Amino acid sequence: MEKCKRDKEGFGKLLNYEVENNVISIEFNNKKVFVNVVNSHIINFFAPLFREERNSKAVENLKDSHCDFEIENIADGIQLLTEKLTVRIYDEFKVDIYDKKGTLLCADYRGEKDPFIRRKGDFMLAEAEGHALNNDEEFKVYVSKQMEEDMFFYGLGERSGHLNKRGYHYVNWNTDNPAPHGETFDRLYKSIPFLIGLNKGNAFGIFFDNHFETHFDMGRDNSKYYYFAGVDGNLDYYFIYGPSVKNVVEGYTKITGNMPLPQMWTLGYQQCRWSYDNKARLMEIANNFREKGIPCDTLYLDIDYMDGYRVFTWNNERFNNLEEMIKKLNSMGFKVVTIIDPGVKVDKGYKIYDDGLKNGYFATDNQGIVYRNEVWPGDSVYPDFLNSEVRKWWGENQRIMTEAGVSGIWNDMNEPASFKGPLPDDVMFDNDGIPVTHKEVHNVYGHMMAKATYEGLKKATGKRPFIVTRACYAGTQKYSTIWTGDNQSTWEHLRMSIPMLMNLGLSGMAFCGTDVGGFGHDCSAELLSRWVQVGTFTPLFRNHSAMGTRDQEPWAFDESTEEINKKYIKLRYKLIPYIYDSMWNCSKNGAPIIRPLLFNYQNDKNTYEINDEFLCGENILVAPVVEQGAKARMIYLPEGETWVDYWTKEEYRGGQYIIRETPLDICPIFIKGGSIISVAEEQNYIGEKNSNKLTFEVFLCNEETETKYHHFTDDGESFKYQAGEFNNYKIKVINNNNKVEIKVKIIDYEYDDKFTHIEFIFNNINERAVTINGEAIEIIDGKAIIPNLVSNKEFV
């Protein structure tokens, strides 16, 4: 941490230190800093360069668990030893971090700064204009680390480009740029200043909790170092040790909060459009789904449902008797989600505006006058979501929607977007008594809006809130799912969505998705089919498209396209229990649903840069087609497993590249040999049928395997699971060439889930004999059924 640009003198010599509980305060010649041992593998480094206190919006209730550590003096500095790490701190607050074997994980850079020179035409720019903002002289907070050979970088939230971020530079400044997103974009709607480094196979994370504009440079400026920097604010970052990427993500979500379990229906297929702008069209869409037998759980109302874009109102002509319409849709098995933007129309007599104005709930200019810009409703003002009273008010307003029958809220435009130029830096917000500038809180505006919405919905309904937000910051996973904004119906964007979603997943935002079929531009039949195939495995599975573009509902093209779309949407419904189990895992340890292969196969270097394959949970590998017209594609199967082709049941040893034919109705899917997938019977929407049996598909293979699976059941909507009202079925499969042993155990059984039977469907059973909990079981048509153990409590 050699540079702190607030003043040129830096930190200076290390003078002395004091320890109080988990915090070591270190006195340098020019500044005092704090090193907080969060636990044996997470260390926070804090220097109050901007204000004395933290002003974190990401980290709430961080508890220091008691953790033993030692501190000793070493030549030139001090050394901190935890059970996992050795941290050496020197003059100028330079920090080097090693694991217990003495392997260097992350060291501050000491060499010369030598950023590349940006040449223009045939002359070199004068120094003053030669550097863009990435010149370190312009940052007030700046930390550079030594680049090691063989390093890979991941995370950083929503990014265009590829999975590995080495060699690139990204900015955190939430931005609504309507141009087609490309690799040249260094910023998008979201800011998640969390980077994962993989250094010779050892992973670590750096979470730079600063919501001013921040930059991450992974060796673009110079391949000798990487850095993170902020235009202002405190130096406040967490080092999170792996050595597995899994542990890093778990550590990061421990600090910034876990994604709560979503309601089960939110995992179904969702249909959106800008806009289904009248009742007749919306009902036509709903009827089409049911008549065609294409499953769907959710329909969206985009901005045109409102009365003149006034939030918390609706247009009574186009949607007369909205409540009745929603009731009708609910009875057909649909949930309705409505968009709510932050911009409030300037309009005397409109209650939301009047109330907000009267109570001082809107952001102001630096003279205290309510700040105006323009968004959809015309002249608009911006609620001050930094203020807890405003959040409460906004939360209460959600009742206007929920009482009309709305089941979820979609928060758009909360970067915040503005039509008349960006909000000036000095637009003021009231952070519960501490005035803060737009410059400081821009990146958390959407995050605080999502928090307000979450708390309001939770209070109004008592259910697990469903919110989709476009802008977010680190930690938004506690409140909301996200979608990646305005993509385009292009093959390029389908390709790009995969590394983008994988990095979002690694950045805590496990519940994520893109507009399936693409938002801008006209979709083609083939592109829609391929996109639906990817969407099938994406946590948020929502088809959406822009005003004026070609229809892209599953049936909007020809019959064969409709058949393919239907086949995959049905597959999604079959996999809902498996996806819900993956969500449950994620709610405990942050493990993303859609994840890069390296997450599970870190020892296999071939996985480090795979952009066009992903894992969905622990057991499914998906290698979608993202090229128009592709009749076949190459697939890498990670080593250490046998992989079973979901369609043909053929087995492949991992550690090889194979070629798979890919006719339009085939998205290559491989199941980890020996593993289990929990599945549901066919239904049009979640909860349509109340099956009395649990079903597990077992994918046997010729390799000897031993796998474990946990299946979770609860009511699918309330918070009762947090008080223990759930069941946890633990299933073990031991498979060899002539027999399969299954062991079922119930670890938790506080929920009356009404399943009377458990069914196993065996793929590749061949001549194997099967025992379940030691008893020989007869296999008929590859299936075995036993009574559920919860009901007779036999095997508990």
Ligand code: MIG
């Ligand atoms: O300026 O509400 O990203 O999903 O359909 C466009 C209209 C505003 C942008 C969102 C998009 C939504 C659209 N909105």
